[in-house]
Each structure stands twice: as structure tokens, then as C-alpha cells.
Amino acid sequence: xxxxxxxxxxxxxxxxxxxxxxxxxxxxxxxxxxxxxxxxxxxxxxxxxxxxxxxxxxxxxxxxxxxxxxxxxxxxxxxxxxxxxxxxxxxxxxxxxxxxxxxxxxxxxxxxxxxxxxxxxxxxxxxxxxxxxxxxxxxxxxxxxxxxxxxxxxxxxxxxxxxxxxxxxxxxxxxxxxxxxxxxxxxxxxxxxxxxxxxxxxxxxxxxxxxxxxxxxxxxxxxxxxxxxxxxxxxxxxxxxxxxxxxx
Amino acid sequence: xxxxxxxxxxxxxxxxxxxxxxxxxxxxxxxxxxxxxxxxxxxxxxxxxxxxxxxxxxxxxxxxxxxxxxxxxxxxxxxxxxxxxxxxxxxxxxxxxxxxxxxxxxxxxxxxxxxxxxxxxxxxxxxxxxxxxxxxxxxxxxxxxxxxxxxxxxxxxxxxxxxxxxxxxxxxxxxxxxxxxxxxxxxxxxxxxxxxxxxxxxxxxxxxxxxxxxxxxxxxxxxxxxxxxxxxxxxxxxxxxxxxxxxxxxxxxxxxxxxxxxxxxxxxxxxxxxxxxxxxxxxxxxxxxxxxxxxxxxxxxxxxxxxxxxxxxxxxxxxxxxxxxxxxxxxxxxxxxxxxxxxx
Numbered sequence: 001x002x003x004x005x006x007x008x009x010x011x012x013x014x015x016x017x018x019x020x021x022x023x024x025x026x027x028x029x030x031x032x033x034x035x036x037x038x039x040x041x042x043x044x045x046x047x048x049x050x051x052x053x054x055x056x057x058x059x060x061x062x063x064x065x066x067x068x069x070x071x072x073x074x075x076x077x078x079x080x081x082x083x084x085x086x087x088x089x090x091x092x093x094x095x096x097x098x099x100x101x102x103x104x105x106x107x108x109x110x111x112x113x114x115x116x117x118x119x120x121x122x123x124x125x126x127x128x129x130x131x132x133x134x135x136x137x138x139x140x141x142x143x144x145x146x147x148x149x150x151x152x153x154x155x156x157x158x159x160x161x162x163x164x165x166x167x168x169x170x171x172x173x174x175x176x177x178x179x180x181x182x183x184x185x186x187x188x189x190x191x192x193x194x195x196x197x198x199x200x201x202x203x204x205x206x207x208x209x210x211x212x213x214x215x216x217x218x219x220x221x222x223x224x225x226x227x228x229x230x231x232x233x234x235x236x237x238x239x240x241x242x243x244x245x246x247x248x
Numbered sequence: 249x250x251x252x253x254x255x256x257x258x259x260x261x262x263x264x265x266x267x268x269x270x271x272x273x274x275x276x277x278x279x280x281x282x283x284x285x286x287x288x289x290x291x292x293x294x295x296x297x298x299x300x301x302x303x304x305x306x307x308x309x310x311x312x313x314x315x316x317x318x319x320x321x322x323x324x325x326x327x328x329x330x331x332x333x334x335x336x337x338x339x340x341x342x343x344x345x346x347x348x349x350x351x352x353x354x355x356x357x358x359x360x361x362x363x364x365x366x367x368x369x370x371x372x373x374x375x376x377x378x379x380x381x382x383x384x385x386x387x388x389x390x391x392x393x394x395x396x397x398x399x400x401x402x403x404x405x406x407x408x409x410x411x412x413x414x415x416x417x418x419x420x421x422x423x424x425x426x427x428x429x430x431x432x433x434x435x436x437x438x439x440x441x442x443x444x445x446x447x448x449x450x451x452x453x454x455x456x457x458x459x460x461x462x463x464x465x466x467x468x469x470x471x472x473x474x475x476x477x478x479x480x481x482x483x484x485x486x487x488x489x490x491x492x493x494x495x496x497x498x499x500x501x502x503x504x505x506x507x508x509x510x511x512x513x514x515x516x517x518x519x520x521x522x523x524x525x526x527x528x529x530x531x532x533x534x535x536x537x538x539x540x541x542x543x544x545x546x547x548x549x550x551x552x553x554x555x556x557x558x559x560x561x562x563x564x565x566x567x568x569x570x571x572x573x574x575x576x577x578x579x580x581x582x583x584x585x586x587x588x589x590x591x592x
Contacts, residue, residue: 030509146505166487166524
């Protein structure tokens with residue numbers, strides 16, 4: 001049995017998450033010993049006609065063409081990983097769902113709207129079955145390696161369903177709220193090792209919300225810190241709009 | 249000799265003496281009136297007057313991530329136990345945190361003994377530091393009688409006017425005193441100052457909640473169904489901050505982390521929290537403590553009731569970290585007061 005055939009694909013995204021793989025450094029060499037990389041447009045021009053053991057899909061589904069494409073990928077692969085916020089929760093692409101699609105199209109394409117047919121932003125799992133999720137904008141490289149190992153070994157990878165605060169406490173960061181800054185850590189799911197806060201930034205919620213956030217409690221907290229809940233809701237919508245109840 | 253003095257002018261020499269032998273860990277400032285235990289090599293890096301650090305010193309006794317063993321599946325079930333240890337001196341540990349370590353010692357010495365913990369513990373030297381006054385209003389150490397030294401240290405420092413009164417509690421502590429050659433003999437002036445300080449503390453530190461130590465477990469027994477838990481549960485975000493910063497919370501999860509070759513790997517344990525929704529979830533998706541109020545109530549009982557049944561000791565040290573860190577401002581003293589009011 002040869003090494004598993006692995007391919008990277010991109011739908012609507014900036015391909016920045018794939019860049020994280022290209023930037024893995026020495027770990028990349030170990031990864032390449034483990035897999036047979038057959039398609040990865042960001043780093044190679046070869047294509048593969050056969051079946052994929054593992055397809056890693058970045059980006060959201062934003063038009064019929066990308067829907068068709070992701071369905072074809074699903075048909076040709078054994079295991080599919082939704083890769084990066086755009087794929088897992090819609091990411092910034094989801095923002096266009098917050099207003100009528102025609103308005104978004106007109107804003108971007110002006111009078112050429114007809115040339116670029118578009119649909120509402122959908123996550124990969126709103127179109128096809130997803131086996132593994134790697135959240136983040138961009139993905140956190142150590143988590144990518146974790147999930148890759150799980151996928152190749154056939155083990156499950158449960159995405160942590162607790163707040164970023166947990167890992168942030170492990171890292172003993174001074175809480176952003178104590179510094180008077182809003183942070184989405186308390187309602188965003190962990191797995192990133194509080195990457196942004198470690199580096200002095202706040203959490204933008206790019207990994208999506210924990211599955212059962214205490215919304216009323218969170219609003220209480222915001223009021224206590226004299227923060228406007230609408231502002232936070234807005235911030236949360238930067239990445240999470242596609243996962244909000246759709247009108248379909 | 250179990251009492252000695254260290255002139256303040258020689259404290260820096262003592263820290264440097266320790267640091268030349270092994271790593272020294274002490275409270276350092278992070279700004280925003282927050283502190284953490286971190287490596288230091290001289291006195292000027294240390295914050296001697298600090299409020300409890302974000303994480304308690306338990307992180308040196310049971311690290312956030314800890315390798316328990318290494319495995320290699322190419323050799324069947326072959327596993328090799330690993331204890332990652334290094335000699336450390338923890339300097340400036342307050343009495344609340346010494347109490348926390350005493351609690352952890354009891355738990356991990358209980359059967360089945362936790363060898364990883366017990367081996368590591370032997371590599372750690374504890375130098376306590378007395379709080380001459382309250383750190384802030386979150387603390388409830390007097391309620392739990394942890395405002396005064398109750399052992400658990402190798403050396404214990406109490407700040408007097410010009411020197412530190414040092415209690416030598418172990419052979420290891422004695423050795424440091426002897427080898428450093430920096431300590432003076434106890435004298436009557438220091439004795440007087442110490443007695444004065446302790447009297448002053450007696451006046452200053454009073455039980456922060458109007459309840460006697462021995463009556464606390466019963467309070468939790470009688471308020472198990474109290475609506476107070478409903479209110480606390482409604483506010484809780486289940487972020488797990490309270491358990492991570494707690495000096496006596498020791499729950500952990502164990503998992504295997506394969507190397508990239510998928511053949512070798514490590515079994516690790518990571519801090520877990522009863523406040524997380526998945527913590528009490530079992531096969532089939534059932535959960536023993538589905539609601540935040542159930543989990544919050546469980547945590548309080550795990551401090552004030554259950555360990556008393558098992559270890560005859562309350563597992564709250566009074567450090568105040570949980571109240572200090574809680575974004576929802578669920579305050580330990582307020583919660584106990586609310587339970588007491590409700591019971592009446």
C-alpha cells in the first residue's frame with residue numbers, strides 16, 4: 001500500500017490557509033513523507049485523475065460552479081476535510097448573506113452583475129458531507145497536523161467545544177477584558193492555543209462559536225464591562241454570518 | 249535551628265545563590281496588577297507584594313500538558329513511562345497556595361497513587377512568603393484559616409522591618425540556609441516584631457463570610473436544591489476560567505498524540521474542567537451535568553463538601569482567584585452568602 005493520495009482544493013477564499021501548509025517549515029518534510037501530494041495548486045502544477053484518499057477543501061461555496069465542484073471532489077474522495085473558516089463556517093464570505101444577494105452583487109460587479117452569477121455563501125458541510133473540520137482564519141498549523149494524523153489513522157478529531165479562554169488561561173495571558181478590550185474568546189471554540197491573544201491581539205471569533213453559548217450571560221458580561229452587545233454581535237458576524245439561520 | 253533571619257539587604261544574594269544551583273520560580277508582574285509564577289534569576293525581577301498569580305503554582309506540580317508515556321506500536325503494545333521533571337525552587341508562595349499544594353498532595357497520594365505527580369513533587373522546593381495584609385477584597389483566606397502558615401513549605405519567609413523571619417521546616421530548607429551562609433541568628437527584636445505582626449493579623453483577618461469552618465459542608469448539603477444555583481447557572485459562561493485558576497482543581501483528560509509517522513507517539517494529560525459541557529458527557533450523548541447550574545453547583549460542592557467527606561479538608565484555599573477571574577462576576581463569597589440567606 002502506497003502513501004495516501006492527498007489533494008488540496010480551493011473554493012472562494014484567499015488561499016491563505018493553504019499558505020500555512022506551504023509555510024510549515026521542517027514539519028512539511030515530515031508531512032510529505034507521510035502523504036503523496038497529488039494536487040496543490042499553490043505549490044505545484046501537477047493534476048491527478050484518479051481517486052483521492054484525502055481531499056482538503058478550503059473556501060466557501062458561493063455560486064453554482066463551486067457547488068458543482070465541491071460535489072465532484074466529494075465523489076472522488078474517501079475522506080474530506082473542510083479547511084479554514086471559509087470552508088467550515090463560511091468565514092468572511094458569509095458577510096454577504098447579511099443583505100440581499102443582488103445588493104452585494106451590484107456593489108462588487110456594478111453593471112456587470114449578470115456576468116457573475118452568485119448564490120448565498122454556504123459552508124462546505126451545507127453542500128456535501130464533511131469528515132473533519134479545521135477551523136480558523138487562517139488555520140492553526142499544529143491543529144492541521146493533528147487533524148491530518150487523525151484522518152490518516154482513521155481516528156476521530158473532536159474540535160474542542162469549549163471557549164478560547166481555556167487555552168488562554170493555560171498560557172496565562174492577562175485577560176483582554178481586564179485591559180478594557182473586547183475579545184470574542186469567551187464564546188469562540190478553542191483549538192488555536194489562543195494564538196492571537198498570545199501575540200497581543202484579541203480573538204475575532206474565526207473558529208466559530210461554542211455549540212451552546214450562554215447568550216444572556218454573555219450579554220450580561222458585556223453590559224458589566226460597558227460594551228455594546230450589538231457591537232459584539234457585529235464582530236461575531238464577521239466570520240459567522242453563514243452559520244446564522246438561513247432563510248432557505 | 250528552625251528559626252532564622254535574613255536581612256533584606258541579602259535577599260538578592262539569596263535569590264542569586266538559589267538561581268546558581270537550579271531554576272528559581274517567583275511571582276513576576278504582567279502589568280494590569282496581574283502576576284504569574286515565572287523563572288527569575290535576581291530579586292529585581294520578582295514582585296514581592298503581589299496578588300495571587302493568574303495560575304497557581306499547581307502548574308509546576310501538574311503541568312497544563314504533561315507526557316505520561318511514550319509508545320511505539322511497531323513493537324506491539326510497548327510503552328515507556330516518562331516523567332518530565334526538573335529541579336525547581338518556588339519562591340514567594342503565599343499561604344493560600346501552600347494550602348492548595350497540600351490539597352493536591354492528598355489527592356495524588358490517594359490510591360491509586362499518581363506516580364507522575366509524586367515523583368515531580370520531590371524535585372520542587374517550596375519557599376513560602378507571608379501576606380502581612382489582604383491582597384484584595386476577593387480573598388477569603390481567613391474563612392478557611394489559610395491566612396497563617398500551616399506547613400507545606402521547606403522555608404517560610406515573613407517580612408519584618410529590616411529582615412525576613414524565616415521558618416525552616418524541612419531538611420532541604422535547612423540545607424539551603426546552611427549552604428548559602430547568608431542567614432543570621434534569631435534575635436529578640438525580630439521575635440517581638442513577629443508577635444506584633446501576628447497579633448495585628450488576628451485583628452485584620454476575620455472570617456470573610458459569617459459562617460464557621462465546620463458548618464460549611466452542611467450548608468452545601470442543605471442548599472443542594474437552592475434557586476441560588478439557578479441564578480449562578482444563568483450567569484455562568486462555562487468558560488472554565490474558575491477551574492483552571494483554582495489551586496485545587498486537578499481534573500484532567502488523557503489522550504494519545506501520535507507522531508507524524510503514526511507509529512510512535514506520546515500519551516499526554518491535559519487539564520480538563522467540570523464546567524465544560526462535554527466533561528460529564530458519556531457514550532450515547534447522555535450527560536450527568538447537562539446544565540450550567542448543575543456544573544456550577546458541582547464545582548462548589550467539590551470544594552466545600554465532597555473533599556470533606558473524603559479527605560476531611562475543605563478544598564477552597566481562599567485565594568479568591570475564581571471570583572477575580574470570573575467574567576460573569578460569580579463571586580464565591582456572594583454565592584455562599586446567598587446560600588446562607590436562602591437557607592434561613
